[in-house]
Amino acid sequence: MKPARPLAVTLGDPAGIGPEIIAAAWRALGAQGPAFAAVGDADVLARHAPVRRIARLEEAHGADRLAVLHRPCAAPVQPGRPDPANAPAVIGWIETAVALALKGEASGVVTAPIAKSVLQAGGFAYPGHTEFLGALTADAPWEGERGPVMMLAAPGLRTVPLTIHTPLRSVPDELTAETVVRAARVVDQALRRDFGIVRPRLVLAGLNPHAGEGGSIGLEEADILAPAAERLRAEGIDIRGPAPADTLFHEQARQAYDAALCPYHDQALIPVKMLDFWGGVNLTLGLPIIRTSPDHGTAFDIAGKGLARPDSLIAAIRLAAEIAARR
Ligand SMILES: NC(=O)C1=CN([C@@H]2O[C@H](COP(=O)(O)OP(=O)(O)OC[C@H]3O[C@@H](n4cnc5c(N)ncnc54)[C@H](O)[C@@H]3O)[C@@H](O)[C@H]2O)C=CC1
Numbered sequence: 001m002k003p004a005r006p007l008a009v010t011l012g013d014p015a016g017i018g019p020e021i022i023a024a025a026w027r028a029l030g031a032q033g034p035a036f037a038a039v040g041d042a043d044v045l046a047r048h049a050p051v052r053r054i055a056r057l058e059e060a061h062g063a064d065r066l067a068v069l070h071r072p073c074a075a076p077v078q079p080g081r082p083d084p085a086n087a088p089a090v091i092g093w094i095e096t097a098v099a100l101a102l103k104g105e106a107s108g109v110v111t112a113p114i115a116k117s118v119l120q121a122g123g124f125a126y127p128g129h130t131e132f133l134g135a136l137t138a139d140a141p142w143e144g145e146r147g148p149v150m151m152l153a154a155p156g157l158r159t160v161p162l163t164i165h166t167p168l169r170s171v172p173d174e175l176t177a178e179t180v181v182r183a184a185r186v187v188d189q190a191l192r193r194d195f196g197i198v199r200p201r202l203v204l205a206g207l208n209p210h211a212g213e214g215g216s217i218g219l220e221e222a223d224i225l226a227p228a229a230e231r232l233r234a235e236g237i238d239i240r241g242p243a244p245a246d247t248l249f250h251e252q253a254r255q256a257y258d259a260a261l262c263p264y265h266d267q268a269l270i271p272v273k274m275l276d277f278w279g280g281v282n283l284t285l286g287l288p289i290i291r292t293s294p295d296h297g298t299a300f301d302i303a304g305k306g307l308a309r310p311d312s313l314i315a316a317i318r319l320a321a322e323i324a325a326r327r
């Protein structure tokens with residue numbers, strides 16, 4: 001499925017693998033793939049592919065050269081050596097792509113990875129794209145439950161971290177029945193609208209070993225998660241749990257749900273990356289725009305060495321295009 005309008009693909013940290021995987025994805029997808037333009041520094045991309053600078057996103061169609069909305073970096077870019085001086089440019093690329101999507105010129109936004117700590121050293125005030133995108137789109141109309149909610153999706157498994165870049169010791173404090181209920185509503189609606197699942201089945205993972213074992217290994221299940229699940233069931237959402245997390249991710253268990261809601265980051269991300277690191281996609285739900293991303297990070301250790309695989313970015317571009325075509 002191909003949407004009518006191009007996707008806007010942000011360059012991410014220019015010293016990471018973003019530029020080379022965007023170039024590799026452009027080559028792999030070719031004219032048959034979804035049309036997209038990169039938003040970022042054309043000179044950095046030109047190290048990896050022939051580029052064509054464009055002034056408007058609609059010029060992205062045509063596969064002879066990689067179309068780029070050129071917005072230059074402030075400081076020289078060396079692969080593997082991120083520079084906070086480029087943070088304003090990186091942030092500006094995301095803002096530009098989101099503005100294009102809100103105006104309807106882009107069918108969606110695909111983001112190459114950013115390094116949170118590098119951006120924060122350059123003045124970025126958000127934990128990651130997810131929260132930044134929530135802020136950038138907060139005033140745009142949206143008929144559903146509002147996110148942002150992070151989802152990791154691979155063939156055969158979708159997971160949702162209910163807390164994201166939260167230190168483990170703060171997770172129980174951040175986890176409230178209200179946040180669980182709101183996230184579950186967003187996930188239920190997104191599975192229907194964006195994945196075409198008529199009756200989504202959710203499962204809520206416990207926080208503690210054995211989902212608290214009746215209170216003898218922790219109380220968050222009884223105090224927070226079970227009441228949240230009861231509220232959701234009363235609203236008609238099909239959600240099971242809180243269930244012990246250690247038995248939720250084997251092949252047979254995965255057949256019983258369409259998305260697993262997980263109290264903390266690694267509980268959600270490890271199974272997806274273990275099952276399919278290359279096919280996994282990170283997407284943001286509950287926004288008035290479509291946003292996907294590869295499931296991996298900036299990989300500074302291999303940047304510029306010709307080792308980076310574009311598979312997850314390709315999966316992210318394809319998924320964004322599929323959702324756009326469905327919407
Ligand atoms: N969507 C985003 O913007 C994300 C950004 N990050 C950021 O990335 C930075 C580095 O994070 P790490 O935990 O080191 O994870 P990472 O995913 O960047 O790297 C982990 C390992 O996987 C390898 N790897 C990653 N992507 C690869 C690819 N496409 N092809 C071949 N090998 C690949 C790397 O070389 C490294 O050995 C952090 O600053 C983090 O904030 C991490 C995850 C997502």
Ligand SMILES: NCC(=O)COP(=O)(O)O
Pocket residue numbers: 114127128129130131269282293
């Ligand atoms: N670990 C996932 C990750 O870092 C992606 O975060 P975001 O930039 O998509 O918010």
